Amino acid sequence: MTEPAADSRKLRQQIANLIAASIRDGRWATGERLPSERDLADDHRVSRPTIREAMIILEARGLVQARHGAGVYVTDAPRPEVSAPQLEVSAFELVEARRLVEGDACALAAAVMTDAQLDELTVILHDMAEEHDFGALADLADRRFHVAIAKASRNGVLVAMVENLWDLRYQPTRRDLLERAGRMRAQPLVNDHQEILDALKARDPTAARGAMREHLGRVIENLMAVAEADALQDARARIQARRSEVARRADV
Structure with a gap:
């Protein structure tokens, strides 16, 4: 198989x-x-x-x-299928765009969301905590959390933007980099989301925007760490190849 x-x-x-x-x-x-x-x-x-x-x-x-x-x-509410364009964007560009869009969506949600929507986020966060890894179900809970916040903003354009940005995540190369960045995080994923939820519960748009941007900012930092590690590995490989060549030439 x-x-x-x-x-x-x-x-x-x-x-x-x-x-x-x-x-x-x-x-x-x-x-x-x-x-x-x-x-x-x-x-x-x-x-x-x-x-x-x-x-x-x-x-x-x-x-x-x-x-x-x-x-x-x-489920009982399937979304219409719309083929999103296959954009050539890096994982860094994707998370940077999410940080801008989702930060403001989170601020708007803090001002207008209902108690029922807060309860929904609490349930999703519980699911995320139970999974506490970067497997398929944890990934789905992560997406559900972010899309639920966008829906709580009551702005259909923001919902579509957030969903489309998440769809771009599933391109294999970007997904691999994001999963590797996830394994480098200093604190569990659920902790970041708890901070976002706390700001939403406080109905504080400024704090909600800040919590979302800090969360995605940490993802960007982890992506940079992955890129740095890859660059160092490539440099070591080139140096080792050069050393081997020099050794072979010295034996001539």
Whole structure:
């Protein structure tokens, strides 16, 4: 059950489309739990990581929702499918744009969000704390948290912008860099989000904007650390290659 790296993105999109078609054809009703990851992998003859990636795509489309400890369920409010342009942007540019857009969305949400929306964020944060790693379900909870804040702003343009920025995250190279940056964070992901939630609960737009920008600013710092580590590794490899060449020449 191997999948060539060059075809992995196309494959997970295909699997997501097949599962989406089954949902729309009524194979699973709204609120019904999807089969287990293992069963779906066997049904579609793909690996379990491919199924996890397909679930992320389906949640981004609004067709399913992951519930901690309970599996993945069909939702009742799928978003219209719109093909986003495949922009060539770096992971740094992506997070920088998120810091600008989501900072202001968070400030606006702090001024107008309801108690029910705050309760929803609390539940999502609990899911994130339970996962406390950078696996598929934790990633879904992270996205749900940020999109829920955008929705609480009651500005449809901001919601679309935040969702599109998150969709750009799933390009393989950017995703790999962001996951590596995530492993370098000094404090658990849930701590950053708790600070954001506290500012929202205080109904303080300035504090909410600051907490969101500080959170994403730390992501940028971690990306810079990853880039620095990669540059050092490349430099060491070049020096070692040069040393080997010099040694070979010295033996002539």
